[in-house]
Amino acid sequence: MVxxxxxxxxxxxxxxxxxxxxxxxxAVEYSLAHKGESKDGPKNVLVIGSSTGYGLASRITAxxxxxxxxxxxxxxxxxxxxxxxxxGWYNNAAFEKYAAKHSLPFASLNGDAFSxxxxxxxxxxxxxxxxxxKLDLIVYSVAAPKRTDPHTGExxxxxxxxxxxxxxxxxxxxxxxxxxxxxxxxATEEEISATIKVxxxxxxxxxxxxxxxNDLIAENAVTLAYSYIGPELTHAVYKDxxxxxxxxxxxxxxxxxxxxxxxxxxxxxxxxxxxxxxxxSAAIPVVPLYISILYRLMxxxxxxxxxxxxxxxxxxRIYDSSDVKSxxxxxxxxxRMDDLEMAEDIQSRLKDVWSVISSDNIDExxxxxxxRDDFYALFGFxxxxxxxxxxxxxx
Ligand code: NAD
Numbered sequence: 001m002v003x004x005x006x007x008x009x010x011x012x013x014x015x016x017x018x019x020x021x022x023x024x025x026x027a028v029e030y031s032l033a034h035k036g037e038s039k040d041g042p043k044n045v046l047v048i049g050s051s052t053g054y055g056l057a058s059r060i061t062a063x064x065x066x067x068x069x070x071x072x073x074x075x076x077x078x079x080x081x082x083x084x085x086x087x088g089w090y091n092n093a094a095f096e097k098y099a100a101k102h103s104l105p106f107a108s109l110n111g112d113a114f115s116x117x118x119x120x121x122x123x124x125x126x127x128x129x130x131x132x133x134k135l136d137l138i139v140y141s142v143a144a145p146k147r148t149d150p151h152t153g154e155x156x157x158x159x160x161x162x163x164x165x166x167x168x169x170x171x172x173x174x175x176x177x178x179x180x181x182x183x184x185x186x187a188t189e190e191e192i193s194a195t196i197k198v199x200x201x202x203x204x205x206x207x208x209x210x211x212x213x214n215d216l217i218a219e220n221a222v223t224l225a226y227s228y229i230g231p232e233l234t235h236a237v238y239k240d241x242x243x244x245x246x247x248x249x250x251x252x253x254x255x256x257x258x259x260x261x262x263x264x265x266x267x268x269x270x271x272x273x274x275x276x277x278x279x280x281s282a283a284i285p286v287v288p289l290y291i292s293i294l295y296r297l298m299x300x301x302x303x304x305x306x307x308x309x310x311x312x313x314x315x316x317r318i319y320d321s322s323d324v325k326s327x328x329x330x331x332x333x334x335x336r337m338d339d340l341e342m343a344e345d346i347q348s349r350l351k352d353v354w355s356v357i358s359s360d361n362i363d364e365x366x367x368x369x370x371x372r373d374d375f376y377a378l379f380g381f382x383x384x385x386x387x388x389x390x391x392x393x394x395x
Pocket of ligand 1: 048049050051052053054055056073074075076088111112113114141142143144145225226227228272273274275276277278279280281
């Protein structure tokens with residue numbers, strides 16, 4: 001079968017195994033090129049949400065730049081009949097192929113990270129993959145639409161909505177370049193608390209508690225979870241919206257985890273990352289237009305980074321510090337990997353473009369093409385080096 005993209009709104013329901021392999025190969029190559037740059041680094045790493053986006057980039061950085069053994073947890077769809085697997089499934093297969101080639105220990109688990117069973121299975125995998133060792137880095141990079149609370153059995157769904165009042169802003173259909181205005185009604189109290197349940201820090205805390213009870217966390221270990229803040233332009237739908245409330249909860253849980261790890265000299269950090277095209281960010285209204293302008297300005301400036309570059313810089317920031325407790329942070333204790341995105345000149349130029357942007361000048365003033373290319377690339381499409389005419393029988 002020749003596999004082609006089948007796009008439905010902000011999701012592509014097919015994925016190309018060779019294209020996903022090519023994405024992972026490039027990230028591995030980038031990481032290998034930066035190997036040995038830090039004198040220190042993680043050696044035994046767990047990544048929860050390890051198959052796409054920032055989690056995959058964290059795992060690749062840990063393994064290929066630092067030689068770490070990695071255990072990855074993700075929730076991806078295998079192929080069935082005529083339907084391809086999800087991109088994350090193929091990314092994971094590619095990760096395993098390259099890790100084996102470089103003799104790096106690994107284990108990958110596919111299932112619901114929110115469940116107790118997955119936590120138990122992961123502990124077993126850690127003991128097998130890293131015999132006699134403990135984790136020195138735990139990355140929590142889950143982005144999910146739903147979560148079932150393992151204790152009550154209740155399922156919660158997250159929403160991307162403003163809080164308090166309706167929000168109306170420009171948004172783009174990145175397939176056509178057509179700009180229209182999007183109006184979002186404010187979230188109800190129930191929707192706010194459901195989003196906190198799904199995207200807040202409760203499950204991260206549960207993972208750390210379970211790992212600690214099982215004595216699987218090493219002295220001076222670091223745990224990371226990722227957040228986003230962004231400019232005022234997106235605050236209503238992000239920072240001050242339902243997802244922002246969930247991120248506030250993530251920060252609160254980081255402080256709790258920090259206390260829980262202090263007895264073993266460990267540290268919990270929130271890293272505020274750059275806005276990038278991922279399966280999760282494509283779903284947020286307004287954000288694709290913001291990213292299209294941002295990409296244009298940051299590429300012109302020579303400061304654009306993709307997921308693997310961001311994670312490489314993050315790991316350097318952590319492991320080039322004199323110790324894990326001395327990583328440079330902002331006033332709220334967060335690591336700011338969005339520093340280049342939030343640079344004053346970039347944000348003021350972005351505001352200017354935002355005020356005049358329309359369907360007529362979108363190609364001229366933004367990198368909508370770069371956005372689109374990155375979107376297709378997430379699913380393994382549109383990459384050089386890939387034979388898209390190949391008849392694939394083993395997908
Ligand atoms: P993504 O959609 O690319 O990755 C999500 C990962 O979570 C995948 O590996 C997926 O398999 C896994 N996952 C989803 N549900 C799961 C479940 N129930 N059990 C196990 N695994 C599950 O997302 P991303 O954009 O890389 O986001 C990761 C984190 O980074 C999020 O916290 C997000 O808010 C944050 N972040 C993203 C951006 C951005 O622009 N994309 C910017 C800053 C911070």
